[in-house]
Amino acid sequence: MNTAVSIVALVLASASCALSLAVATRVKKILDPLTDNSVVSPSSFIEQGTPIPDVGVLRDTAGEEIELHHDQDEVWLLTFLSSTCGGCAAQLSAYKELVQERKIPMSRAVSVVTGEGAAADAFAESVSAFSQVLRPQENLNALLTGLGVRGFPTFLMVTPTGEVKYSTSKVSMLEAAGKKLAGV
Numbered sequence: 001m002n003t004a005v006s007i008v009a010l011v012l013a014s015a016s017c018a019l020s021l022a023v024a025t026r027v028k029k030i031l032d033p034l035t036d037n038s039v040v041s042p043s044s045f046i047e048q049g050t051p052i053p054d055v056g057v058l059r060d061t062a063g064e065e066i067e068l069h070h071d072q073d074e075v076w077l078l079t080f081l082s083s084t085c086g087g088c089a090a091q092l093s094a095y096k097e098l099v100q101e102r103k104i105p106m107s108r109a110v111s112v113v114t115g116e117g118a119a120a121d122a123f124a125e126s127v128s129a130f131s132q133v134l135r136p137q138e139n140l141n142a143l144l145t146g147l148g149v150r151g152f153p154t155f156l157m158v159t160p161t162g163e164v165k166y167s168t169s170k171v172s173m174l175e176a177a178g179k180k181l182a183g184v
Contacts, residue, residue: 045154046147046167052078052158053146055139060132061124066110068143068162075165076108077174078156079131080144083115083123085152087169092126094171095155099130102178106132112140114152 058066068078079095081088099109109131113124124133134140147156147164155174157166166177 045150045169046156046164048164048166050147050164052162052164053143055142055146058134058140058143059137061128061135064132066132066134068110073160074108075160076158077104077110077131078158079109079111080149080152080154080156081111081113081123081127082152083113083120088153089123091153091171092123095153095174096127096130098171098175098178106130110134112143 052068055068058068060066077099081092083089098104110133111127111131112134113120113127114136115123120135124135127133151169153169155168155171156164157174157177159165166174168174168177
């Protein structure tokens with residue numbers, strides 16, 4: 001009798017362990033934005049064809065005026081990052097590597113960096129080494145809400161006519177999409 005009870009207990013313990021592992025794996029796939037096996041579609045953030053809203057002239061951290069999608073003759077990058085976002089910090093070196101390896105000029109790489117304080121300023125400074133950087137300003141919120149940016153990071157490939165060509169939260173997916181598109 002004791003042997004039968006022990007065997008049943010062992011089977012139940014093994015089954016509960018397997019169920020726990022299956023649940024943990026599923027949760028990781030849903031929540032981990034850095035996992036290429038995520039069940040969330042990387043293009044679900046901003047639909048292809050969404051126009052970049054005309055928010056007027058913006059100023060980068062160097063004080064230069066930037067008009068989004070004006071005078072662009074090739075696909076360009078628009079990125080939304082936050083200094084408080086762990087995924088943004090984790091992917092920053094890969095994003096820098098992508099821009100530099102593909103020889104994307106700063107005029108075709110625009111990064112919006114949100115956050116406050118010295119940490120945000122330092123984060124923006126590190127991004128400014130390879131991209132034009134926009135920090136919070138009066139009309140920047142219109143850009144975020146006009147596009148419907150709901151999470152960080154958000155990486156966009158934008159057509160010369162100012163429409164979203166591809167949207168993702170992963171640099172690796174941006175790289176894969178870039179290989180398929182001419183000009184980036």
